[in-house]
Amino acid sequence: MRYIIYFIIAFCLWLLLTLNVNLDHVIVGVIVALLGTVVFGGYFTKKPMKFLQLHRLFWIIIYIPVFIWYMFKANIDVAYRVLHPERPIKPGIVKIKTSLKSDIAKVFLANSITLTPGTMTCEIEGEYLYIHWIWVQSTEIEKASKIIASPFEKYLRRIFE
Amino acid sequence: MSILIIILAIGAFLCLYRIYQGPSIADRAVGVDIMGILFVGITALSALFYDLSYLMDLSITLTLFSFIGTLALAKYLEKRSLDD
Amino acid sequence: MISPIGWIIIWIGVVFDILGAIGLVRFPDVYNRLQASTKCVTLGTFGIMVGIFLLKGFTPMGIKALICGVFLLFTSPVAAHALMKGSLHFGTKMWKGTVVDEYGKDKLGGEQIDKKEG
Known part of the structure; x- marks a missing residue:
């Protein structure tokens, strides 16, 4: 679960940095975000559902x-x-x-x-x-x-x- | 409006004075750190004046590299090895 | 309407930057220098970034400026903290007007305060 949330955050950061929705940019972004998730996802928080609590x-x-x-x-x-x-x-x-x-x-x-x-x-x-x-x-x-x-x-x- | 960049450059020269003068190595490390952040500001203002978007990418990169360099200096001051 | 506010914020940021640099020169020891310069230069550069965001709006440059400001706000205190701990362990003496040093008493065996005049 936390790997998926980490992937979503990394991909959103990539989209903000490039601001470009061409197909090749999105493919490169998916590859980079996957690499980041595999390497650093283990250090991420144990309870990622805290991000979705509105209060x-x-x-x-x-x-x-x-x-x-x-x-x-x-x-x-x-x-x-x-x-x-x-x-x-x-x-x-x-x-x-x-x-x-x-x-x-x-x-x-x-x-x-x-x-x-x-x-x-x-x-x-x-x-x-x-x-x-x-x-x-x-x-x-x-x-x-x-x-x-x-x-x-x-x-x-x-x-x- | 280039006077803004001139003011920041004067600040960077004050940091250089501290790096040259500093009584100990720690003072010099502080000077390098502050000068890095001032360079981030100078790069961002250049991006604004000349309307060059890639200079803003450069300023993000400079922020992160200045941070890593300062951490390396601090590890050296603490007399620990870099992979600790 | 937005544009004058953006310029004013950029000017405030630059003034705080130069004040931080003056503090780096004027204060007497490493710890006070680190205090003054880190606070002033961080808020100053963050102000420059917010000003650029207000001037440029939601263009690529404006959003990148905002991301850069947020990175700065996260990295700069951590860097200052690491430098401070590093210089404490390096053995840099504190200024002679220092009143108390609990860290030196607990960890380094005695207060690290410079006794001699100068």
Whole structure:
């Protein structure tokens, strides 16, 4: 089952990249997508039916504007720190705890943290994440988790779990 | 509107300064990574100005190759072999 | 109506790009440089791609620009994460104003903070 879904996704990506429905292009696309499926299909998710559940798609659509808004705020923040003549930074690496269980949700949490204000993931280990923070507000695990991770966790939990 | 490309080129020169100056190898790796992404932007803007569609293909390829190159550099910094 | 918005987004993206490059030069150690430049340059180039999509619409170039932007949004944080872990294990010292280093305490046997002046 997951091989079939992987094949469909790869073929749709090919069609988007070429935007051309001549017969020869489609044949080459089928061959390339089959090769990709044979080689990489084993690494794909175990439960591909999650792609078809509508409430997950709904929360993805809600999540994208929230994420872009946080990214924009992050850039204003960095621009302020770059252009300020005294470089107001107080960096440090803190440790936070997440309540997300699945691996893919943790990866998306780490990527979201990297692109949002002043924080950047160093390593994920179990349920702890090491975060480089450009302006350390708290070194306790609970307080730092509340400041850094909680804006995203509620969306990601609804999308992936 | 070629002033946009000139601004991005100035940014690439700042990255070159960091690559030349950087106190450690890690600084140089960061400079190479950022310069790769700036080149993606320059290529995309050239595709827009000269209306050449294949430059956009080039920019997708450049994104992926810059990513793979940065991963190789990071593996080297971590003192692991490349097939680990 | 769409065209001025596209140009404005492209201009915002280019301004963020140059700010990221300035941050790469101004900040004191590897980790802060990585923070500033990765965030600014990723959003800047993503803005350029969205602007090109708005200017060109659903032509081949516009859709390719959007795909390129999405690839960038996925690959750039992973690359930054790998570089950060690499430089931590390489033993690059952190800036002397750093307040805390939990990773060094847990994994590398002591905080990796540069003590000397300079």
